[in-house]
Amino acid sequence: MQSIIKRDNLEVPFDTGKIASCIDKAFEATGGYEGDGKRVSFELTLSVLKKLEEQFVDKPCTVENVQDLVETVLIEGGYTKVAKAYILYRQKRTAIREARSELMDAVAEIVRETNRENANVGNSPSAKVLQISEAASKSYYLNRVLPADERAAHIEGDIYIQDLSWYGKTLTCLQIPLGRLLKNGFSNGHGSIRSPRSIRSASALAAIILQSNQNDMHGGQSYAFFDRDMAPYVDLEYARQERILRENLEALGASANDEEILDLVDKNTRNETYQAMEAFIYNLNTMHSRAGAQVPFSSINIGTDTSRAGRMVTECFLRAYERGLGKGETPIFPNLIFKLKYGINFDEGDPNYDLFHLAMQVACKRLFPTFSFMDASFNSTFGDEEVGYMGCRTRVIANINGDAVTDGRGNLSFTTINLPRLGIRADKDIGLFYRLLDETMGKAINQLLTRYEFQKNLRANDFPFLMGQHLYLDSENLKPTDKIEPAVKNGTLSVGFIGLAECLVALTGSHHGENQGAQAQGISIVSYMRRICDEATKKHGVNVTLLATPAEQVAGKLVAIDAERYGIRKGVTDKKWYTNSFHVPVECKITATEKIETEGPYHIYCNAGHISYVELASAPGHNIEAYEKIIRAMAEADMGYGAVNFPLDICRDCGKQGLHTSETCTACGSDDISRVRRITGYLSTLDRFNDSKKAEEKCRLTHVE
Numbered sequence: 001m002q003s004i005i006k007r008d009n010l011e012v013p014f015d016t017g018k019i020a021s022c023i024d025k026a027f028e029a030t031g032g033y034e035g036d037g038k039r040v041s042f043e044l045t046l047s048v049l050k051k052l053e054e055q056f057v058d059k060p061c062t063v064e065n066v067q068d069l070v071e072t073v074l075i076e077g078g079y080t081k082v083a084k085a086y087i088l089y090r091q092k093r094t095a096i097r098e099a100r101s102e103l104m105d106a107v108a109e110i111v112r113e114t115n116r117e118n119a120n121v122g123n124s125p126s127a128k129v130l131q132i133s134e135a136a137s138k139s140y141y142l143n144r145v146l147p148a149d150e151r152a153a154h155i156e157g158d159i160y161i162q163d164l165s166w167y168g169k170t171l172t173c174l175q176i177p178l179g180r181l182l183k184n185g186f187s188n189g190h191g192s193i194r195s196p197r198s199i200r201s202a203s204a205l206a207a208i209i210l211q212s213n214q215n216d217m218h219g220g221q222s223y224a225f226f227d228r229d230m231a232p233y234v235d236l237e238y239a240r241q242e243r244i245l246r247e248n249l250e251a252l253g254a255s256a257n258d259e260e261i262l263d264l265v266d267k268n269t270r271n272e273t274y275q276a277m278e279a280f281i282y283n284l285n286t287m288h289s290r291a292g293a294q295v296p297f298s299s300i301n302i303g304t305d306t307s308r309a310g311r312m313v314t315e316c317f318l319r320a321y322e323r324g325l326g327k328g329e330t331p332i333f334p335n336l337i338f339k340l341k342y343g344i345n346f347d348e349g350d351p352n353y354d355l356f357h358l359a360m361q362v363a364c365k366r367l368f369p370t371f372s373f374m375d376a377s378f379n380s381t382f383g384d385e386e387v388g389y390m391g392c393r394t395r396v397i398a399n400i401n402g403d404a405v406t407d408g409r410g411n412l413s414f415t416t417i418n419l420p421r422l423g424i425r426a427d428k429d430i431g432l433f434y435r436l437l438d439e440t441m442g443k444a445i446n447q448l449l450t451r452y453e454f455q456k457n458l459r460a461n462d463f464p465f466l467m468g469q470h471l472y473l474d475s476e477n478l479k480p481t482d483k484i485e486p487a488v489k490n491g492t493l494s495v496g497f498i499g500l501a502e503c504l505v506a507l508t509g510s511h512h513g514e515n516q517g518a519q520a521q522g523i524s525i526v527s528y529m530r531r532i533c534d535e536a537t538k539k540h541g542v543n544v545t546l547l548a549t550p551a552e553q554v555a556g557k558l559v560a561i562d563a564e565r566y567g568i569r570k571g572v573t574d575k576k577w578y579t580n581s582f583h584v585p586v587e588c589k590i591t592a593t594e595k596i597e598t599e600g601p602y603h604i605y606c607n608a609g610h611i612s613y614v615e616l617a618s619a620p621g622h623n624i625e626a627y628e629k630i631i632r633a634m635a636e637a638d639m640g641y642g643a644v645n646f647p648l649d650i651c652r653d654c655g656k657q658g659l660h661t662s663e664t665c666t667a668c669g670s671d672d673i674s675r676v677r678r679i680t681g682y683l684s685t686l687d688r689f690n691d692s693k694k695a696e697e698k699c700r701l702t703h704v705e
Helices: 016-028 037-055 063-076 080-112 125-145 148-156 178-184 199-214 226-252 258-286 308-323 353-366 419-426 430-456 500-508 516-540 553-566 592-602 624-636 691-698
Strands: 003-005 011-013 159-161 221-223 298-302 335-340 370-373 411-418 492-498 543-548 612-615 641-645 648-651 673-679 682-685
Touching: 003 063, 016 037, 016 063, 016 080, 037 063, 063 080, 125 148, 148 159, 148 430, 159 430, 159 553, 178 199, 178 226, 199 221, 199 226, 199 258, 226 258, 226 298, 226 308, 258 308, 298 308, 308 353, 335 353, 353 624, 370 624, 411 419, 411 430, 411 543, 411 553, 419 430, 419 492, 419 500, 419 553, 430 492, 430 516, 492 516, 492 553, 500 516, 516 543, 516 592, 553 691, 592 612, 592 624, 624 641, 641 673
Parallel strands: 221 298, 298 335, 335 370, 411 492, 492 543, 612 641
Antiparallel strands: 003 011, 159 411, 370 641, 648 673, 673 682
16 A cells, blocks of 8 residues: 545555554553553554455555444454444544534635624624634534534424524623613723713713623623613703703803793703714614624613603604614614503503604604513513513513512523424324424423523623623622622523424414414414423523524524425425414415414413514505504504514615615615615614525515405
């Protein structure tokens, strides 16, 4: 043997010593040689060489050929245990090589163009670097960290581990206690920041807090009580404006009555508050986090503070959002959520009813705000403790380990189960389906608990802002090197699900938007999953919750795996996407009322988060009465969170807004048109959707009466 062909097809000189080295390592793995090791190694090596000369005298020999013969010689020599160790070693090395190859392929694709798994990540150099690091991280966790059964379940598509690249490094999202941070001050690593003395300073710091915490986490950042938390700084602004005005009048030797002074103070304060809210919106659409790869995934909740200052915050924010960005573009962030509550803003005569109408006026133009319902049966049980929602549908309130509050808590991680696959495998056998569901829910919960073991043992100094500034509930006593379990035990581990509609088609022949039998089966399935989560909460002492998965990349990935494995099945695997969570399929012909009545019963079971949409053909303009009927119907259906969708196109050159059916602007002829659509609760431009979500968007039918 003069040469050998390596795995990269490169021909190199043959080295007998490498055969002996392989044999030595195999013996070392099983405790070493017994007796004269050198002699045994020499004899086995000679046997391999002899077989090589017999089999490859006139044809090329590869590294794999040599390793196959090493296995054969070990077995023939009676060294079965050693041969098994060598086989396992080869399998491990093969897996590492394949993972490395897959990683390099992924890197090559990212270098060419940033992937579109996240519709709010651009195509910048920093975005590419971030995604390359995420690809490497994902490969590491899959091939070096995950238990074999959990790895297989993810790769094969039984479950989908969300945000796998961040698996053991951080947590998902947080409802940030803004009021406390602004009152007490904080540090973002380069010195302390004192409590603000004006509304403009407060809004600037609120944006910085969102950005700072986004760098410690991989999911969304939210303020559950933005109006309430910003109100004290409007009051300070009132006092500041009155002081300045009286000082100026005194310096000028002028006079004015108190009514005139207070009217001017109110006008100046309102102007300052508006400018502060506008600046906050601008910051959240331009201020990048994660090494410049994207703006923070931000959400704010407003609408229920009835104080003079709180109302001003809400009104000014809504008016600034309605005005839009520099050329009138719709802001992508923050995800704006208006809380509705009887006695506060939902009925005529309520103190904030006018703000509800303003919120609907803005939503008819800008898609935001969405609406959360504080009087839903599962939200009202917490009394005065209002529930805050988040754009990624995170809902956090109940707590087995502490106070049932929203502020200072969030989701730790979530894993999605593939419901359509269970329906396919059950083949209309309901009993078998539930046995498969038990098994798959167990896989998902075990995986979440495995991940939690990593998360809870991280140290406070791994999160310089999140834990260092004590944002998380019960983190105030953590020292830098302390484990974070005392805080994160207040978080949630969520089991998500996708494709209830396709699952029902596989099980019953119809989905829940088509007949009541399928609807009853759908409610039975989702309520059963919730019971499993509740039982896991009691058993494991952590908050295990059920999430209506906000599917973006997973919607296309799982259906592709199932279509290849089970073939194309009508109504199940015949599209490029699985339908989000419990939603009625977007291509289903159904009225707005029917859709709301169908999806409403599922909200109560999805305690980790939920959202339902009604799709309109175009912006409803000033038809607030019709819009209000939709929102009230959602409340009557016991929904927790809802939105109204419509296509929103904006010319970047002239600012004309509306539905541009052609490739060019109907006003100026420009082809630079931003096509904004809602995706998984957030807004994004259509060009950033991945292929499966683009296909889904094209099939969205409108819901009319």
